[in-house]
Amino acid sequence: MSPKTLEAEWIARADLAALVAALGPGTVRWVGGAVRDTLLGKPVHDIDAATTLEPAEVVTRLGAAKIRSVPTGIEHGTVTAILEGGPVEITTLRHDVSTDGRRATVKFANDWQDDAARRDFTINALYADPSSGEVFDWFGGLEDLETGRVRFIGDARERIREDHLRILRYYRFQARFGAALDAASERACIELAPTMKGLSRERVGWELQNLLAIADPVATVQRMYDGGVLGVVLPEASDAGMEALAAVVAKEREAGLPPSPLRRLAALLPADEKVAAQVASRLRLSTANKKRLVAAARRSGTPSDPHVLAYRLGREAAIDRLLLAGQDPAALSGWEIPVLPLKGGEIVARGVAAGPEVARILQAVEERWIGEGFPPRERVEALLDAELGARKPV
Known part of the structure; x- marks a missing residue:
């Protein structure tokens, strides 16, 4: 893969060009999964952008360009642009003011590297210029992509303490992209695994299912189990x-x-x-x-x-x-x-009073129908005749 240039068909989309033009040159870069997956030659499903503009200004500029936007996470700096080719999340550059392992208090910023530094893994902190395709990498993410290594940015323990869910994210990304283990990241996850007890159950369930949805997560889940990480959440x-x-x-x-x-x-x-x-x-x-x-x-x-x-x-x-x-x-x-070709109304029409007896007959016919391998309507009628004929006179 090219070490510094992003090349893909999606980059040339007309609606993305219109988005970049609306926000203004130099104010926006593609970031995260779209950049990572493009460099790996994988399909890109979601496109995220980072911008130096604050959310209100993003909304204003998109509106002036007749691009509809939704404030999907505006308190965290995220506005979603609704484009013909699919939605694009646009998030203002940020840096953390404080974190408690579950959520972060952030402040808007204008420095690309500061924004990258608050992300989880080096392979997710790659930014690309929409015009030139130039890839910006401050933490060795390109090299980690080449070697198949999932590595926290900076100190792994510090990144995990900022958001305890990053432990499960680490294993999910390891199962998906990892060919070589990063010992420091793994040790930090095992050491801090108990901190996941404070996470919301929804977040844990969602992340666990994402991990299990990967083509072959067995080796990774086994390491989680052996290290005592899986036991904390399951x-x-x-x-x-x-x-x-x-x-x-x-x-x-x-x-x-x-x-x-x-x-x-x-x-x-x-x-x-x-x-x-x-x-x-x-x-x-x-x-x-x-x-x-x-x-x-x-x-x-x-x-x-x-x-x-x-x-x-x-x-x-x-x-x-x-x-x-x-x-x-x-x-x-x-x-x-198949659907049982018999309704309760037909049984009533045969002289059975509406009520529990109709349900009993319907169930009895259904059980025989199932036992005979779901035969056609003609056989169901014969089964009904047999069941009605076996009824005791009232």
Whole structure:
């Protein structure tokens, strides 16, 4: 990769050129993931910019150029420009006034290097000039990209004390970009791991799922487990859970399935519905994800027929259970989950009074329909006839 120049198609986007023109020459640079991923030859999904302008001035200049903006984090200096090619977050240069490990009090600044110094890792502190593509690197981020090293800027312990979530971010970035370990960063994460107990559960859950969503996080999660870091945020993890995680990641790869962070989280947990529910609540998972995690915890009772499992639980939950049980989910590929071709109203029309008896008959027909492999409507009608014929006279 070029050591000092950013070259990519996205840089030449007309809407980005209009944005730069609106803010003014020399006032804005691309920063963070877009710069890092471009230099690595990876796809760029989100574009962030840093600017010497204060938020109010950013809004004013964008408005004058007919570019819509949203004050998504204006108290921290961030304004989002809504562009045709996708939103761009524009953040005013800052330096920290104080931090408490969870949030920082910042002051707007106008020095690019000061802004870079408050970032987490060297590979995230790379800035690029929109016009020339020149890359600005004050902390060795380019060299770290080349060697595959994730390294905190300056003193690792100081960076972690500023924001304790950086411990989980370190491991996520290590799993994604790291080829060589930075011993000082790893030692600091292990030493300060207990500080994560004060973090919000939402932030921990979000970061943990991002880590588990990486193609193959097994080696990294194993180091977290061995170093006692994982136990701080997920004390339910065990040796058996680590083995299950490795097995699920391998099974996903064999089946050609994309990584599922929720499935991998389930693998780390014991097959205990109560534990799964507690973890889901602690990590503030959505109701749907909580149900899926609990369903995955029932894996000891996985049915032999994948179609039945998918019908009862849904496709994703069924694949979770199959993979966690070491079974092949190939039978579900391209299979459309059927709908029982029978409604309660049809049973009422056959002379059964509306109420619990209708529900009982419907359930009985459904169970036989499932047991016969989801036959077509004609067979369902025959099953209904049989069920009605077996009723005792009232």
